[in-house]
Amino acid sequence: MQTTVGEFLLRRLKDIGITEVIGVPGDFNLSFLEQLRDAEGIRFVGACNELNAAYAADGYARSRGVGALLTTYGVGELSALNGIAGSRAEHIPVVSIGGAPPQYATEFRWNLHHSLADGDFANMLEAIAPFTEVAVRVSPMNAVEEIDRALRTCLREKRPVHIQLPSDITHLTIEAPDAPLDTSLPASDPERLEAAAARILEVLARAEHPLLLIDQDADRHGFTEPLLRLAEKAQIPFAQMSSGKALLPENHPLFIGTYNGAASAPGVKDRVEHSDFLVTTNPRFIEVNSGSFTHELDHALVVNLGDQHASVDGEYFVGLTTRELIDALIDRAPERPATPREPAPTTSAAAPTGPLTQAELWPRMARFLRADDVVIAEAGTSHIGLSAQQLPANVKYINSPIWGSIGFTLPATLGSQLAEPGRRHVLFIGDGSFQLTAQELSTILREELNPIIVLMNNRGYTIERYILGMEDEYNDIQNWSYGALPQVFKPDTTMKSYSAQTFEELEEALAAIESSDAGAFLELHLPPADAPAGLKAFGPLTAEFDYGPRGPRNP
Template sequence: MTQYTISDYLLDVIKTLGADQILGVPGDYNLQFLDHITQRSDMKWVGNANELNASYMADGYAREKGFATFVTTFGVGELSAINGLAGSVAEHVPVLEIVGAPTAAVQNDGKLVHHTFGDQNFTRFIEAHAALDLKVTVLTADNAISQINETLAYMAATKEPAYLVLPTDLVDLPANPLLKEQIPAVFNQTTIDVSATLQAVQAALTASKKPVMIVGHEVDRFNLGSAIKDFSLKNNIPVLDLGLGKGAVDESFSNFVGTYNGTISESAVNAFVDQADTVLLVGAKLTDSVTGGFTQQFTPSQVINLDSQNASIFGQAITTEYDFQTLGAALADLDLNLALPAVQAPQLDASLAPSDQALTQEFYYQALQSFMTADKTFVAEQGTSFFGLASQKLTTGTKFIGQPLWGSIGYAFPAALGSQLANPARRTVLSTGEGSLQLTIQDFGLAFKEGLKPVIFIIDNTGYTVERVIHGMEEPYNDVPQYRYDLIPAAFGADEDQYTFTAVSTEAELMAAMAQADQTPDKMVIIQANMGMKDAPAQLLETALRFEAQNH
């Protein structure tokens, strides 16, 4: 019988949190640990083209499944991944990075080993991650089990990412196999009494005449969408979401009125916030890219704020015992007895009449809205794709992934692959610009190797449109090379029966390609959407003006 080890225990805890696949890149400081993954029958190793892609892909996996893990090697690997992991910090995504590191003896002796600066300092990379406000854990022989438990329990409770260093001499350290039976108890959370906080929120809302609720990304991370919906329906309170939190609540239910983006929102959506006397913010961050450049029409004196860290009412912090998930779930049963009228959500014209006219950004995003179904997850690259899709109303069951706060271009392609890997039963639909795609295109090889079948729309408009509309419309630094996207699949190892490729330039061609995509569920579908260089979604143009003004 194979000896049970610290590595096996760590993987068992990861499996309990729902990660069936482990992403990453092999390196000599993690290879022994990878053996423990590949020898399991209930877990699979999925190797990435590089560590940055692994971190992005893990972020998309975690947004779809609730938790993800990726593995890198010491120094060179972890620094390549740090940008993607920082995005998980910024947008509150529970991703665990495991870093294979030199042995404790090597570090204690200060040996000049590879993947270091040759200065005997083995802590600088740990310090770099700690500076990002990450949960940082360096496993030791004496405390490895308790350290693993504490780190993973922290992630389960907070939905935050973490960074765990595994020295190679601990990989095969024996552990008691009976510990496996105790893993479920690791995640038993202490019940917190939030009744005092709930009463304070109830009292503040009861005094309101025209309340409105705006939800953000933390509602999704803590699975509070259904509770928010029940609370809204019980009390006839209009609900909006932010782009950072798009789809956190069912956008098809009767009280949902739209996605809010400050003064550049749809006028009918804007009216609900403009007329509100009380704004209940739940799990939200009011960042520049989702508030029309800080143009929200309310002040702290109108706001009841509930988020993962704290709560406040009209600018005053709540000091009673508080837990965001417990309080959010309790909202479902809260009846305010306000006798508010039924919400009259705006009805937007969704009719489409495709023609042979040249494809535009406006038509493209309306067409994507018509392409939404309950079994799809839409992933939007930051820039034209995000701003174009975020203003579209999601249909019942449709999920949405974007990264408007961290906004790292190139994120969406590997994140889409992670989402598809995490849940093959849902089809992932990616909308990305060619400039962003070129940053992380290497993992097309992984997609074909793993048999992934997303629908990928590549907007080809000769460069970085999001940057052009902010500054430098004609400048060469916003140009990108012209790729032959029809040749990309073959170059990355695809067989002809694994994909279809179509280039479209008109409205009618796009609609036909979408219909064909729905009839081709057994292949990756790549659609190159050719559009004008200066064409951009209206909300992006408005936001770009504000970004440009902020930079002067």
């Protein structure tokens, strides 16, 4: 069929499930935006800046399966690069589209704005390439081939890709296939699939202490639901890494807790490290999810499931589509009866009263959460506070445990709720992180979304204080009138603001929020030096790791 370059790209984005493209207009992408404006079934959502747009596209992808970002050449692309790098680190499929200067200008090396005015138009792609799986500038001659290659790679590898679209080619006519984009993975090599399944089942049959250890790649590649079915059929207990929180239900009878090296939940470390059938999903151990590299899996018999390969105690199987392997294991694994378990004892501790404290706040906020909520936790106090709490069934938990760029979660909430508007979204964010991306609250309100935003106001960077500088002003920030911001950004907003300094005020605010379908902005006032127990331990360990024996210390 005949179509234009821009229309073909939009059709392909719709083929993979994208209905919103998030970004910032610029002169080199306006021709494409005209086509996006006129397209059916897909629309543009403007963000306040490119970094926020990249964060939002990441959040969108976590809930929809893939996201799309639109920027302009140079200034826009590089402004978004931190967010794109975060998607790379966290294995999130984002299609980044950069409006580029006209093709003739790049071919003849004209000196242009948004460039270094030296005729070099390769440098932006070279800057972005290390953080993407594909980085390409398309032309009318290669648009079909390169766009399809980029999108298939994005979905297969679960990594961002970047497509530069010259401003003068978007309306040019090309020949393009009429069929929707086929994104299915190729079938496994039959012999390798059978060999891998037989070897894993052989090890499972001998195992006395089987265990699943879940990390984020299980979610990225769609393994969580089938792994849960395997665990339930074969009665295999499971643990999670802190970077894989709530991917499998934490209230499940087979769940044993979080593995974090020496900082693991009680009893979890020994069970994980001495399992004779430990199924992992390409775990990536960094200092924050390994108890400062105190993880030791040398004594475990590890069955690792990658996206296109598997290994069993050091024996490798390639040529696999691993979802087919897991399905084969589910079909052939022996079914074992569930072991009756004593229900966990319930406590009826009195509701906390008086000024808010971190120790009592997080258990209360965990009880506020509902099954099927989307919970977004900012790096630092919020994530560490929630990490120790058991979340309800089917909660989707969004955070950035590896990249850890603060400010990510407010725009990510925008993106996630655009992707799944029917689910309740609850964001937990600190005041310091909020100030980095606060303007995206205006986009949330403009789009008439209704998240519950819980802001921890502890007058600065408490996590940094526990690393270094507890009393130093470099960890302080200007206190804002946070509750006034919804009406500042949108005077007729339906979002309601609440503030609490005590648990009595918190209960009153939560009751009002529960009884309303409107969005909520809840500001919680906490002492600057108060922190969850996990953060108090994390700070000194980080200082020791970062600064060494001659470095500065907290008092």
